[in-house]
Amino acid sequence: MTLRRDSGQALRQDSGQALRRDSGQAIKSEPFVVNIGPQHPSTHGVFRLKLTLDGERILDADMVMGYLHRSMEKLAEERTYTQNIPFTDRTDYLAAMTGNLAYVMAVEKLMEIEVPERAKFLRTIMSELQRIASHAMAIGIFANDCGAWQTPVMHMFRDREKILDLFEMACGARLTLNYMRIGGVSRDIPPEWMPQARKLLKELPKRFAEYEDLLLSNEIIIARSRGVGVLTADEAIAHSVSGPMLRGSGVAWDIRKADPYAAYDQLDFDIAVGTNGDVYDRFVVRLAELRQSLHILEQALDMMPSGPVHERVGTATVQPWGQAVAPLAFRPPVGEAYGRIESPRGELGYYIVSDGGPSPFRFHIRSPSFINLTPLKLLSVGATVADAIVILGSVDIVVGEVDR
């Protein structure tokens, strides 16, 4: 019975605004709470956005998360450093390579391991392929949130699929890759990998041009996203936002450029930045980064040196299959390290505290999806429901990474 009354009331004031939604304060109406999620097509997983509405206008937005919380930080304290690598696949499952990389880089920093050149290039190549796959998804899903009926997503899947094939050739998995190892990568790429990768790189520019044609100047997408969810540069920095969202707000900050890791210091590329900080700019930045990633890949494939792909870990205590693969267990020195990379979603950092044992004493994931949600309330309040969906889409969260 209460339900009934509640809905009736909601109906009443909602209609008032639907009639005159821009009329400001003329009719006072009671707020009306709508839950977007946890089961909803636009929350990209089990994420819940509790919107308090005045008609279609958002008065308050509250995030409820944790539906996918798997307590990885606690679990990781019970496993060896190598055993923790699969966890990093399962945080950002759309960009497992970069997740691996950030973690192994943090451990390498802790142990002061220098990675062989070929492994550095492999890491770079894999990260950039992953970035293309992830950004393609982000762009497609964003268009979907704008209301395009699956078509952009499906087109993006076409490219992502080929990249996943490449991953499968390199490491046998498509989604949870577990490819990076502390000291290098798990194995070298097979000989037929390079030709296939080059073939893909030849195809991609055409596809990217197609996407730019279709989406960049699509008037409906512009109408839906320009001027929506504006995050100024100062706000973006203050809210610890990172990745395309930070660059969309016009801050030229890319860890690949600012603090080069892997082989990025040897490669030539640009940082794509927006100027308005709105949803459209975030999307434009992602589109431009597709091109930049392609540019990096072209160079990296040409420059790829030969040699070992794995560095022996000096303090390894369990090395079951000889020296060729990464050790199962080792004991890093006491200390702490914060390793970070530019994942497709932003600054992905792993904060590892070691007490000299075989497992991390503290294993913290600085996940960009999670922290990029901080300004969501700021962006949503005053917008409409449709805008909130698009804003959430432009943040490009992966719930596995938000909840961890």
Next chain:
Amino acid sequence: MTTFVTGFEIAGQIDAKFPGAVQDAQPEFAAVKPEKLIEVLTWMRDDDGHRYRFLSSLTGVDRIDWFEVAYHLESFQHNRKTTIKVISEDRENPKVPSAVPVWPGAQLQEREAYDLLGIVFEGNPDLRRIFLWEGFAGFPLRKDYLNMPGGQMAGLERFPGEPGVELSGRGTE
């Protein structure tokens, strides 16, 4: 290339500005006294020599005897990063000042640290559980959460197959 400002360096600079504010300095970090924390962080954010405007990461660590909160700071202007820590000696009810007034971006991360570690950030406008539901018993990321019988703590002492190594102090308390 981002320069990492070591704990000694930043501790020296803080000490020059706020005498007595630094509690500890290590190569990786400088620990600041809780009562001076907000002052120091605000100064680090606004001072032209530092401009650490970006709070890269905020996280709590349960050190068994004490709690600490680590702030990984980033300066876009100077391309520098550094780590500040604040230590809460109170094991049962750790309390540190909230960094939200300095960086709004600390909001969700402080909620996370509160949710999983039980560190209370005084001054945080909206300190609620974030991943776990309200009423969840205990703070799961604490080392003593659901201890095994015999006082054994969570954490790996020795990996199967490892030759007998001297055990560190952890695990048998």
Next chain:
Amino acid sequence: MFLLKGEWYDFRDLTNPIRSLLDDLGLPGDADYVIWSLLGGAGILLWLILSVLAFIWIERRVVALMQNRKGPNRVGPAGLLQPVADALKLLLKEAITPRATDKYVFWLGPVLIFIPTVVVFAVIPFGERMALADLNVGVLFLIAIAGINTPAVFMAGWASNNKYALLGAMRVIAMLISYEVVQVLALLGPVILVGSMRMQDVVGWQDEFNTPLLLLQPLCFAAYLIAGAVEINRSPMDISEAESELAAGYHTEYGGIKFGFFYQAEYLAGFAVAATAVTVFLGGWTLWGLEDYIPGWIIFLSKLYITFFVYIWSRGTLPRLRIDQLMAFAWKFMLPLMVLNVLAVGAEIMVWHETEASRNVALPAIGAVNAALALVLVVGWGRFLGHGTGSQKGHRATLTREVGKIYYTGAEASS
């Protein structure tokens, strides 16, 4: 009997055999009329159901083609039986009525929405003598019956007692009311030209002058299709059931065959809109004399399916606009244009009657004037409202290598 009357093979007009049969039976009074109507109604229903089933398959396959997929391809040859399987599934599903709903209104919603979409076809002329009821206010009837949708959708959304449904229903009503005005004005132009609201007269006029009204009223045709897209919830106007925002909009709570009714009603309404567009703008069952050789109903159905295909196309291609943008489009853009168009048509008719120009002069002149007018109005009014200027063009990201530099040029933060 009727087989021997020499008319049964005349499949140009499907009603011929039935008529002949009824004549032979010699039923008393109005009985033959009643039987004939019932048979016609049943025939239309059968055709509609088959068309819906076919078009569910076509839509899924076509959109799949647009999306690099295969679409349904398992049930039956090339997945042809997929819609049948889906319909069976919907029929066999448990009919759940959530407890918090208003039960009667909840049941009434799907029924009420289904009836008008079928009734519309009563006045649609499928062929020369193939209209179930050739009302002399046929065009008005179409609009009136389509208007019944509004309370039906509202009832469905309100009775569901679901917030998504409620928001969807409110959006639908706001949209339907706004675009009904546009729709009426879009049909008014052709009706003024023809001088009759009888559907067969509209077709007959186009047949007589050998000119589909599309050529004379291009702006009205576009406006009608857009308003029709709103009526049938097709992208880019599908905000009422925007699946990325409101799950399924006003029919979120419906399942089983009740959902099937909504689903089917959507297609039926689509056919109704397409049939109206074909009749009023595309010459109905005529095609420059081809109707003498090919049955008119085949021409009509071909045109109808092609028109409906446009909606499938737009659904596979276009994103969705926001409700305020759609409302602004209706009131600020389409409505003034339609009013101006009605004025222009009136003036043209007056001039034509005053000068008594021959049709060979008048019709091309009207067509040219209206096409030019449409172009000028759309471009000019669009420019006036700020479309097509710089702010509407896409831009690319700025590329830079200066780490840490801030390129933000937008407004400063208000806080």
Next chain:
Amino acid sequence: MEDTGSVIAFWLFAAMTVGAAVGVAASRNLIHAVGMLIISFAGLAGLYVTLSADFIAVAQVLIYIGAIAVLILFAIVLTPEAGRHNQEGFMRFPAVALAGITAAAMIYAALDTEWVLSDRPGFEGTATVIGDALLDKYALPFEIASVLLLVAVLGAIVLVRPEGAEEGE
């Protein structure tokens, strides 16, 4: 009204109209009442059809079901005090009495009037006749009505304008 079909249709539509109207008055649930009202309007439209006033019938559906009913729905959902379940009001007995008196007067008038049967056949197309009449003989009342509507629209806009709204907004 001679043929049986029309007679059956008349009584069906009449029962529908009156029955639904009774339902409107009896229903405690406002939304149900509006549903009944819609059925009543539809019955009325049917009655117009039996009178061969097809234009009026279609206009009835278009305006009363498509517009007035929706307007009433909006009015209901906009009124904060109107719930799904109507309360009893103190005006109930006066209202019943007033309705009774009105009904009695109308029945009396209907029974008392000497109805004249015309030999004229039913209208073929009422739309043309009405159109001619509106634009020719009754052009002035028609225009006055449209001006009245315009004034009403302007008044509504003025009423709902937010205070302090800027020009050109």
